[in-house]
Amino acid sequence: METRFRRILLTALMLCYSSLLVAQQPAADDDSVMIEPSIERIEFDEAQIDTExxxxxxxxxxxxxxxxxxxxxxxxxxxxxxxxxxxxxxxxxxxxxxxxxxxxxxxxxxxxxxxxxxxxxxxxxxxxxxxxxxxxxxxxxxxxxxxxxxxxxxxxxxxxxxxxxxxxxxxxxxxxxxxxxxxxxxxxxxxxxxxxxxxxxxxxxxxxxxxxxxx
Amino acid sequence: MVLCCLLMGMSVAGAESEPAPLTIADPFIELRTGPASSYPVFHVIDRGEQILVLRQKTVWFKIRASDGKEGWVNKQQLQQTLLPDGARLQLSELQQDAFIERNWEIGMMTGELEDAPVNSVYGAYNFTKNFATELTLSHSTGNVSSSTIYKVNLMMQPFPQWKYSPYFSMGLGNIDVDPQATLINPEDRSNQIGQIGFGIKRYLSRRFILRFEFNDYVVFSASNDRDDNEDISEWKLGFAVFY
The missing domain is CATH 2.40.160.20 (Porin)
Structure with missing residues (x-):
């Protein structure tokens, strides 16, 4: 009996948590779009220089x-x-x-x-x-x-x-x-x-x- | 759609192979016609202009200016340029630390094995800063015979941070002795050997190490005809490159 209660409780908790995550997802996306720089940044990589x-x-x-x-x-x-x-x-x-x-x-x-x-x-x-x-x-x-x-x-x-x-x-x-x-x-x-x-x-x-x- | 993706992938790859342009921060940098200080300066590029690095030979870099002129700039001048984000370019400078942290070492040495000239090549792998294993192939040419030594040894370098860093080695291997063809009764011999040795490594610059060592070999040649094992010694001087 006790284990069954525990299982139901845990399932409910999991559901709540996952719905919270789903709710947070779009918000995070919006943030990243706002700070995305429009210029493509080119890194200088020393290893790219052809050493002969x-x-x-x-x-x-x-x-x-x-x-x-x-x-x-x-x-x-x-x-x-x-x-x-x-x-x-x-x-x-x-x-x-x-x-x-x-x-x-x-x-x-x-x-x-x-x-x-x-x-x-x-x-x-x-x-x-x-x-x-x-x-x-x-x-x-x-x-x-x-x-x-x-x-x-x-x-x-x-x-x-x-x-x-x-x-x-x-x-x-x-x-x-x-x-x-x-x-x-x-x-x-x-x-x-x-x-x-x-x-x-x-x-x-x-x-x-x-x-x-x-x- | 697939073709589109492929083309996009290719264009991205193309963009990656082109290094980023650098901006000149010094009042000017000098372009030489070749990768050495003895070549004449034929062009200068002013502050604020952008350059592309094309290739490197020793400490010289071939660059292309925005007007298409190509020439060689030394490392010191290239260090005075700015990255796309405005930071100063820092080219990696190998120092003593790189020597201490090295993994692989390949080198060649020359010296004398019992008064006969000896040449050897070796490759070493460093497990830690202090311990390494080494595979050596030596070839000696004497007046009456030539010999080939293969050996594997374990090396201990207790003070890798020292300028002249000592090391000790112990190894096992094999010696093949091939007598001169002009001798009356030439007899080929192959014996196991044991080796102990000590030496000094000195970090030079960039990837180079200078190395001197002294080895003592015991040739396990005792048999029915011969009572004692032979004892031979060797000194060698050489250099190595590490990675």
Whole structure:
């Protein structure tokens, strides 16, 4: 009996409360209409600004491997522009060693297996935009450019071994627009080789042309 | 009706991708031809005029003036502009606090592992201000062999607020040793390793950290042929970016 009374009482109370809510609803709407501003407000959101400090590069060119001829080189770079002058760079490259003069003349047994002839490397470099500037195409177009220097360390895998490598070089960056650039780069990769008995430092020159995208 | 809704949605999305115009509060701001202080100033925009921010490279912002001229303004000058509601623009400035509160850290280091050059890359996740876990891949090239180390470790940074903040680490991993091809009897080896280390992190600016560390590894190489475990040490210097 007691629970039934309680239930009826509660139901009545709920009904009263909900009708009150319904009665209040339109009043609240009227208020909001009165203070609604007629101008649409545009917020400035910093996250909307397109930040372009990272740059990916695809480079093609030639690598002269000491004693193993000149061969095609494919290289990928990822640049991070720390400030207007300095950038850090990670690069991966791949090429193939040709035949040595000895192998060509004697027509004897090859010194390296085909897989040992594959050359690949990675480098971590620091670059400096030494001469930022502008290049003018005709009297209407101006393009931002930079002559940069960069150097770093890495590892080259060639002739079956990993070889500690230092590399240094210079290049020219020509920006087609704010997001795309054209590169030309000249670089020396120095690593030790002991394949022919004595251990000697080899200088391996690379010339590459590339295209880059900022993102 | 559906088409109408779609069009409206598109126009709203279009409006959202365009950042709000800013009003110049300084007597004037200078527009440069490129994103560096060495590029010449070619135009000035007077107080009261409105500009749109188009893109950012390092601390330089490309803006478009109401007359359509586009050029690069540095961050300091852009901070002197007003938002649509009249408040001064506050661009986020990463400070030491951001370093303390960081979640992710990616970096590279270089140094020496037992007199042989070593390079490594790492990624770290910070659980709290003091504790982090880190995954490191190192590659070392010596005169007689090259080795690859994979390790996972737990790091403790007791005083993240210090300018030179020390940390301690303990980890486990694996070392693969690949002897030079010119050796007579090359023998590839793979052993488990244990590591303890300490180092110092220094917050530089924006998202950059400088880091120096010293590690001691125990290579669990004891076997029937070899009596003792090997003990090797390593120092590395590097930098990292955090998010």
């Amino acid at each position: 400090d990272l740059e990916i590069l695809l480079m093609l060119g030639y690598l002269s491997i000491e004693d193993f001829g000149v061969n095609e080189l494919l290289q990928f770079n990822l640049n991070y522009h720390v400030n207007e002058s300095i950038f850090v760079q990670v690069s991966f490259g791949q090429s193939d060693g040709g035949e040595t003069s000895y192998e060509i003349i004697t027509q004897g047994a090859p010194l390296l297996t085909p897989s040992e002839r594959e050359l690949s490397y990675y480098n971590i470099n620091i670059g400096y935009n030494l001469l930022p500037g502008e290049a003018f195409l005709g009297d209407q177009l101006a393009h931002n450019t930079a002559f940069y220097l960069s150097a770093g360390i890495g590892v080259t895998e060639f002739a079956g071994d990993d070889r500690f490598t230092i590399n240094y070089g210079a290049g020219y960056r020509f920006l087609l627009n704010d997001a795309t650039g054209i590169y030309t780069d000249f670089r020396n990769h120095v690593f030790d080789m002991d394949t022919f008995g004595e251990n000697k430092a080899t200088n391996n020159l690379a010339f590459t042309l590339g295209i880059s995208w900022f993102f």
